[in-house]
Amino acid sequence: MSAGFADWRTGKGIRMITKQSKNAIKIILAVQLTVLAFCVCFCVKNAKHSSEIYFDLDSMYSDYIEFDNDVWYADDKLIQTQEEIELLYGPFIELPKGSYTITMRYECDYDQDCMVRARSEDPYVKAGNVILSKNQREVSFEITVLEDLNYSFEMVVNYNGKGAFCLQDIGIETNANAWVKSFIGLLFVFLVADLYICFRDFVQRYRNLLFALAGIIFLTSLPLMTGGISNGHDLPFHLMRIEGIAEEIRRGNLPVRLSCLWMDGYGYPVSVYYGDLLLYIPAVLRLAGFSVMEAYKCYVLLINAGTVLISYYCFRKILRDSQIAVVTCLAYCTAAYRLMNIYVRSAVGEYSAGMFFPLIAHAVYNIYTADESEWNGYKRNGLLLAIGMTGLIGTHTLSTEMAIFALALVCVLFLKKTFRKNTVRVFLLAAAQTVALNLYFAVPFLDYYKNVQVKINETVSGGAPMKIQAVGAYLGQYFSFFQSVFGRNSMILSRRMNLTPGIIFMVVLIIGIVLCINRRGNKEIYFFTGFSAFLLFISSDIFPWDFLAAHFKLGNLLAQIQYPWRYINLAVLFLALLLGTVLKQNFLRDNRKQNNYLKAAVLICIVSSCFFVSSYSDHAEIKYYYDTAELSTYSVGMGEYVRTRADRDGLTGDVAKDNMLEAAVITRDGCYMELYCESLEGGGTVEVPLFNYKGYRVTDETGVEYEVMDGENDVIKFMVSDGFKGTIVIDFVEPWYWRIAEIVSLLTILLAATVKAVKKRENRQGGILNENNI
Numbered sequence: 001m002s003a004g005f006a007d008w009r010t011g012k013g014i015r016m017i018t019k020q021s022k023n024a025i026k027i028i029l030a031v032q033l034t035v036l037a038f039c040v041c042f043c044v045k046n047a048k049h050s051s052e053i054y055f056d057l058d059s060m061y062s063d064y065i066e067f068d069n070d071v072w073y074a075d076d077k078l079i080q081t082q083e084e085i086e087l088l089y090g091p092f093i094e095l096p097k098g099s100y101t102i103t104m105r106y107e108c109d110y111d112q113d114c115m116v117r118a119r120s121e122d123p124y125v126k127a128g129n130v131i132l133s134k135n136q137r138e139v140s141f142e143i144t145v146l147e148d149l150n151y152s153f154e155m156v157v158n159y160n161g162k163g164a165f166c167l168q169d170i171g172i173e174t175n176a177n178a179w180v181k182s183f184i185g186l187l188f189v190f191l192v193a194d195l196y197i198c199f200r201d202f203v204q205r206y207r208n209l210l211f212a213l214a215g216i217i218f219l220t221s222l223p224l225m226t227g228g229i230s231n232g233h234d235l236p237f238h239l240m241r242i243e244g245i246a247e248e249i250r251r252g253n254l255p256v257r258l259s260c261l262w263m264d265g266y267g268y269p270v271s272v273y274y275g276d277l278l279l280y281i282p283a284v285l286r287l288a289g290f291s292v293m294e295a296y297k298c299y300v301l302l303i304n305a306g307t308v309l310i311s312y313y314c315f316r317k318i319l320r321d322s323q324i325a326v327v328t329c330l331a332y333c334t335a336a337y338r339l340m341n342i343y344v345r346s347a348v349g350e351y352s353a354g355m356f357f358p359l360i361a362h363a364v365y366n367i368y369t370a371d372e373s374e375w376n377g378y379k380r381n382g383l384l385l386a387i388g389m390t391g392l393i394g395t396h397t398l399s400t401e402m403a404i405f406a407l408a409l410v411c412v413l414f415l416k417k418t419f420r421k422n423t424v425r426v427f428l429l430a431a432a433q434t435v436a437l438n439l440y441f442a443v444p445f446l447d448y449y450k451n452v453q454v455k456i457n458e459t460v461s462g463g464a465p466m467k468i469q470a471v472g473a474y475l476g477q478y479f480s481f482f483q484s485v486f487g488r489n490s491m492i493l494s495r496r497m498n499l500t501p502g503i504i505f506m507v508v509l510i511i512g513i514v515l516c517i518n519r520r521g522n523k524e525i526y527f528f529t530g531f532s533a534f535l536l537f538i539s540s541d542i543f544p545w546d547f548l549a550a551h552f553k554l555g556n557l558l559a560q561i562q563y564p565w566r567y568i569n570l571a572v573l574f575l576a577l578l579l580g581t582v583l584k585q586n587f588l589r590d591n592r593k594q595n596n597y598l599k600a601a602v603l604i605c606i607v608s609s610c611f612f613v614s615s616y617s618d619h620a621e622i623k624y625y626y627d628t629a630e631l632s633t634y635s636v637g638m639g640e641y642v643r644t645r646a647d648r649d650g651l652t653g654d655v656a657k658d659n660m661l662e663a664a665v666i667t668r669d670g671c672y673m674e675l676y677c678e679s680l681e682g683g684g685t686v687e688v689p690l691f692n693y694k695g696y697r698v699t700d701e702t703g704v705e706y707e708v709m710d711g712e713n714d715v716i717k718f719m720v721s722d723g724f725k726g727t728i729v730i731d732f733v734e735p736w737y738w739r740i741a742e743i744v745s746l747l748t749i750l751l752a753a754t755v756k757a758v759k760k761r762e763n764r765q766g767g768i769l770n771e772n773n774i
Contacts, residue, residue, distance in 0.1 A: 111160075223342075238348040262633050355395075357573045403570070440742040539567040655686065
């Protein structure tokens with residue numbers, strides 16, 4: 001297999017492109033560019049010339065209230081009800097097929113909601129329930145109309161019987177989302193076609209391998225090929241992360257640190273604490289007009305594809321057998337715990353981190369098995385390890401912590417090899433590269449951890465020891481292969497989610513244990529078996545997590561993973577390596593049985609995956625999410641990054657003032673705010689609806705900077721002097737040392753890419769091209 005790759009790179013054994021083929025390719029590209037240019041023109045035209053759909057607000061209908069003073073008004077005195085009612089409906093206007101942006105201006109004392117539909121049973125309108133938040137005065141959302149609606153377009157405003165509600169205006173205008181999505185779809189089709197044309201010899205030569213890998217991607221993505229999406233445990237939180245990133249990109253705030261979309265505009269610095277490197281992909285798709293659900297499904301598909309390709313590559317390098325690598329890749333990617341993470345828990349960080357585990361395993365395996373005296377080749381393992389760790393840091397902090405813990409154990413177990421001169425050098429090189437690559441994330445993270453009081457600080461440093469043992473996996477669950485995949489972190493077994501690595505991995509673990517007992521395995525089997533069993537042990541409820549957290553600081557730090565069964569994710573990696581090693585050993589002993597072993601492993605993986613899809617189809621709580629306005633901006637999980645004194649229920653969205661004649665918002669755009677302030681004698685104070693996180697700066701129109709203080713609920717508070725009269729500007733500005741850290745990380749990437757390109761060029765010129773250059 002490796003020779004094949006080398007042949008492809010050098011061009012040996014591959015049909016040379018003729019002059020006629022080059023001309024044909026040029027013609028195809030010219031046609032594609034022409035078509036795409038027309039699409040771009042249509043997109044720009046529709047974006048610049050959006051048309052407004054006119055209708056009068058009084059064309060809405062109500063069975064409870066009347067249109068008065070150009071508004072629809074209701075309160076709990078006019079309407080006394082204990083149930084949610086359809087307060088307003090209409091306007092039953094014509095609406096052609098296309099995509100639209102709807103803007104509503106309103107006021108309410110309690111959250112209400114609105115839905116958009118066609119007045120028929122046919123799903124002609126793609127839109128969800130829009131939240132009308134009590135802390136906002138305006139909401140905009142996008143809808144897609146699939147067929148021309150003839151006087152059947154309907155908006156329904158629901159009223160829950162609490163407080164006052166006033167609808168002031170509704171605006172509808174066209175947008176270019178449908179054209180942009182079509183353009184991106186066409187661009188993707190052309191890209192696939194071009195790749196096939198350019199690499200058709202490679203595709204033909206390795207078509208069986210490519211078909212197998214594509215089949216694994218298809219198998220792991222089957223739950224995506226349904227209407228809607230399962231409302232996973234953490235799905236609203238991660239959808240809000242995507243929306244928050246998209247909104248800040250739209251405003252030009254890169255990299256995203258603090259998004260003011262959260263908590264009705266008060267802001268949440270989730271990007272400082274939680275790596276979101278890969279979430280820029282679905283965020284960009286959102287900006288291109290894809291619904292939040294479509295963007296998220298694309299992200300899952302890309303993660304599945306990336307995990308398949310990376311795991312196959314790494315397992316092939318470790319096991320040095322393409323067939324076994326494919327089977328191992330299949331088992332790893334279809335592991336029951338991994339699928340549960342994706343489609344039940346919606347644990348975006350955790351399943352994204354799983355894409356990088358094989359890369360770290362490949363690097364560490366090479367560090368301990370390769371010839372460390374050949375430094376030029378050996379040091380590449382440091383870069384591989386750094387890239388893998390960077391992937392973890394950029395996706396899931398807790399997975400990074402678990403990986404470091406596992407790596408430390410490996411270093412201790414192989415202490416003699418660890419302290420070889422070049423092994424120490426390569427680890428130091430990997431550490432230095434990892435630090436340089438991730439300064440962009442580490443510096444803001446450590447800055448906030450040290451200087452900003454949020455709830456997670458109290459949990460880690462000043463709070464009671466974490467008690468997580470009781471929620472660990474039950475040993476019996478590891479063998480509950482056909483338990484319903486849905487559930488929660490309940491103490492009752494029947495209500496728990498499925499926490500098993502899967503049939504294939506538990507079977508191979510038993511085989512590994514038997515081989516160890518009978519001393520029929522090799523060193524790799526002994527190691528992978530022992531490490532897999534240990535990781536499953538610490539994932540369970542019998543490991544003394546509570547004791548360690550109560551008596552040791554390190555124990556309490558490790559307990560911050562919240563749920564011991566997170567280590568199953570790492571166990572799956574070692575079980576996959578065990579599977580590949582066992583298969584390889586049996587091949588060497590009896591080649592006649594290799595096809596039977598492979599077929600049995602493949603069959604088990606496919607059947608297990610199909611059972612998961614069946615359970616998903618039977619029990620998934622399907623939701624349809626189209627736009628930001630359908631998501632609760634308070635979906636912050638346990639609120640680890642909320643300011644310590646903040647009371648989310650006490651937020652009003654209003655400006656508070658003391659000894660001020662005037663303090664009113666002139667304009668606001670996310671974290672940027674302009675206020676007109678006029679103080680009374682002696683000066684006054686102003687509190688604005690923004691949580692006070694480090695980075696905010698308050699200045700007046702002359703550039704004078706004011707001290708930012710914590711107000712009630714830990715919002716931004718500032719003081720103005722006696723007789724002040726003018727404009728105050730509030731904005732989020734990154735500290736200078738954050739910017740330096742970002743520049744260092746960017747320069748590190750550019751330097752590494754430049755060095756790699758120069759070496760490849762030198763190798764090609766010298767005729768030295770082998771598998772290590774791929």
